[in-house]
Amino acid sequence: xxxxxxxxxxxxxxxxxxxxxxxxxxxxxxxxxxxxxxxxxxxxxxxxxxxxxxxxxxxxxxxxxxxxxxxxxxxxxxxxxxxxxxxxxxxxxxxxxxxxxxxxxxxxxxxxxxxxxxxxxx
Amino acid sequence: xxxxxxxxxxxxxxxxxxxxxxxxxxxxxxxxxxxxxxxxxxxxxxxxxxxxxxxxxxxxxxxxxxxxxxxxxxxxxxxxxxxxxxxxxxxxxxxxxxxxxxxxxxxxxxxxxxxxxxxxxxxxxxxxxxxxxxxxxxxxxxxxxxxxxxxxxxxxxxxxxxxxxxxxxxxxxxxxxxxxxxxxxxxxxxxxxxxxxxxxxxxxxxxxxxxxxxxxxxxxxxxxxxxxxxxxxxxxxxxxxxxxxxxxxxxxxxxxxxxxxxxxxxxxxxxxxxxx
Numbered sequence: 001x002x003x004x005x006x007x008x009x010x011x012x013x014x015x016x017x018x019x020x021x022x023x024x025x026x027x028x029x030x031x032x033x034x035x036x037x038x039x040x041x042x043x044x045x046x047x048x049x050x051x052x053x054x055x056x057x058x059x060x061x062x063x064x065x066x067x068x069x070x071x072x073x074x075x076x077x078x079x080x081x082x083x084x085x086x087x088x089x090x091x092x093x094x095x096x097x098x099x100x101x102x103x104x105x106x107x108x109x110x111x112x113x114x115x116x117x118x119x120x121x122x
Numbered sequence: 123x124x125x126x127x128x129x130x131x132x133x134x135x136x137x138x139x140x141x142x143x144x145x146x147x148x149x150x151x152x153x154x155x156x157x158x159x160x161x162x163x164x165x166x167x168x169x170x171x172x173x174x175x176x177x178x179x180x181x182x183x184x185x186x187x188x189x190x191x192x193x194x195x196x197x198x199x200x201x202x203x204x205x206x207x208x209x210x211x212x213x214x215x216x217x218x219x220x221x222x223x224x225x226x227x228x229x230x231x232x233x234x235x236x237x238x239x240x241x242x243x244x245x246x247x248x249x250x251x252x253x254x255x256x257x258x259x260x261x262x263x264x265x266x267x268x269x270x271x272x273x274x275x276x277x278x279x280x281x282x283x284x285x286x287x288x289x290x291x292x293x294x295x296x297x298x299x300x301x302x303x304x305x306x307x308x309x310x311x312x313x314x315x316x317x318x319x320x321x322x323x324x325x326x327x328x329x330x331x332x333x334x335x336x337x338x339x340x341x342x343x344x345x346x347x348x349x350x351x352x353x354x355x356x357x358x359x360x361x362x363x364x365x366x367x368x369x370x371x372x373x374x375x376x377x378x379x380x381x382x383x384x385x386x387x388x389x390x391x392x393x394x395x396x397x398x
Contacts, residue, residue, distance in 0.1 A: 043201070046201055047199075047200075048200050048201065048216060049198075049200045049201025049202055049213065049216045050201065051201075052201040052202065052203075052204050052213055052216060053201040053204075055204065056195065056201075056204045056205065056206070059204075059206050074213060074216070077211075077213070078204045078206060078211065081206065081207065081211075082206040082207055083207075
């Protein structure tokens, strides 16, 4: 099973990014092979609609699960119908969160924020 | 002549100036382009009102024709489209109605439907004709409503513009002859005045400032005008009586001869400024 996490750096010992859609990288982790890949998130610099694009990107990595501290409505509107399971990360370490997820200790992401669309007008 | 009244910051007295300017001009059209919070009608109390919907075009997909090539998803710069579970999803709130997805679809699987986003109300108040734009709750941009508001208008026109200095303001001033910036005597007021000022310089529009709520205290907005050589058209000193008239939804120009003279003079200055 593959999981995606928004991360700050391309480093397994690094930190989870507080934002999902605007994270600079996504880490895609395979729970069977224990391998982590890092991908640049091209949605992070989108002027608008980053949530939709980021969600499309992680779906295209064929992940079944996303671990994230938070998520906006547009991302969730793409991921939830696609059957992707969302879990809330705890603390900042990537490694700790992977271990916590594999031990079944992470909770489902309950709260979806409204997003920060159109700041500065459009 | 078309005049737009702008402010940068909300609450500086933009509607006060626009409404009174239109009332002083007498035979003119007052357009409320502050579509997120139009309030000019509270003063003009228009009669013979009529309204019509403003719609935008939103794409929808014919699932039988869509082959999932994702050309539309890649094309959309606003990321309003996603392709998941072998189906195209359209995010209507993000779509800017550019129609590009229809053009790039090789299967002609996309079509457009009309989506109402607001309304335009017209009416009359004495010799002033009113046109007011109203955006539906939850919509993300008033630009299409402003575009529709400013179609087929006859001079003279006073436009009560949206606050700020973003797209809605740009749409408002595109075809105007003169801009009036209303500024209040605060640091915040000065900051946002500077933002609209920068925008207007970019457009090369003639403009002048009305300083509202002035007192004998320091006025950062006034200092900014002096530094930047911006013409000050008028100062409206802080006046409890004016505040009271306003709070009762009355138009000062129609109630008080002092304000009638003041705004008539302002209109004359604008006419001269707009011609030069």
